[in-house]
Amino acid sequence: MDYSRQIVAIGKKNHEQLREKRAAIVGCGGLGNFSSLLLCLSGINLVLIDHDNVGASNLHRCPLFSERDIGKNKAEVLAKRLREHNPGIDVTYITKKAREEHIRDVDIVLDCTDTFATKYLLNSMCIKMEIPLVYASVSGYDGQVMFIHKSACLRCFIPNGSDNPCGVVGAIPAVVSMISSVQVMQVINFFIGGKVLKDEVFIYNAKRNAFYTVEVKKREDCKDCGTKENAMDFLTIQPCKAKAAFSIIPKKMHVIQKWEDVDKCEQG
Numbered sequence: 001m002d003y004s005r006q007i008v009a010i011g012k013k014n015h016e017q018l019r020e021k022r023a024a025i026v027g028c029g030g031l032g033n034f035s036s037l038l039l040c041l042s043g044i045n046l047v048l049i050d051h052d053n054v055g056a057s058n059l060h061r062c063p064l065f066s067e068r069d070i071g072k073n074k075a076e077v078l079a080k081r082l083r084e085h086n087p088g089i090d091v092t093y094i095t096k097k098a099r100e101e102h103i104r105d106v107d108i109v110l111d112c113t114d115t116f117a118t119k120y121l122l123n124s125m126c127i128k129m130e131i132p133l134v135y136a137s138v139s140g141y142d143g144q145v146m147f148i149h150k151s152a153c154l155r156c157f158i159p160n161g162s163d164n165p166c167g168v169v170g171a172i173p174a175v176v177s178m179i180s181s182v183q184v185m186q187v188i189n190f191f192i193g194g195k196v197l198k199d200e201v202f203i204y205n206a207k208r209n210a211f212y213t214v215e216v217k218k219r220e221d222c223k224d225c226g227t228k229e230n231a232m233d234f235l236t237i238q239p240c241k242a243k244a245a246f247s248i249i250p251k252k253m254h255v256i257q258k259w260e261d262v263d264k265c266e267q268g
């Protein structure tokens, strides 16, 4: 792999730093495909974790999978494709649900999963193990990214998130790739000393062409990172009927750009 253009952009020393790092991708679906590809092209070593198999409905947002992969393990197929793209990086894979032992030796974890249960598990695991975590989430037109390390965590941002009881979350490939790009830049910025989304969450709404950065305060009563009882009501999680798993309505937050006309979920 010829990294000369990346070296021009970030400098040789920073590039060499990246080449020594290892990131774990948990969840090898849409976000996992795009984020692992971008990390691979930047020369970062990878551990891919997913117990699930490729399904037909994954293909439209997974550029590295094709029809011949249906029924095969996602992490295994992804590892094969990434090794073809860049044989110069080390790519390993785990075909099980993420556990502490899988991420013990990595420098950072990328949350590319799509259920709150797994997201909360990763959140508490990474806080306990003091491993930086980059949370990312995509739902229909909406996407979010947050960097978590010695800062407010996912539970501070969304204390009691629950998955859409309807089960199916819509996904637009362009929104997935956009959120992956922001997620991967958190990794690169962290490794080379740039700014990361610490104590703030990046929110993208593709329908409005809108980007927001919203401050998230550490909750003292947080189950995962807090120290004492002190309830703070600063978010409302609104379940949506069909088009998204949830939408987030900021209440008492510092918002760089005002979000006054929040898109209400369309009924039906």
Ligand SMILES: [Zn+2]
Pocket (backbone or CB within 6 Å): 152, 153, 154, 155, 156, 157, 218, 219, 222, 223, 224, 225, 226
């Ligand atoms: Zn917390």
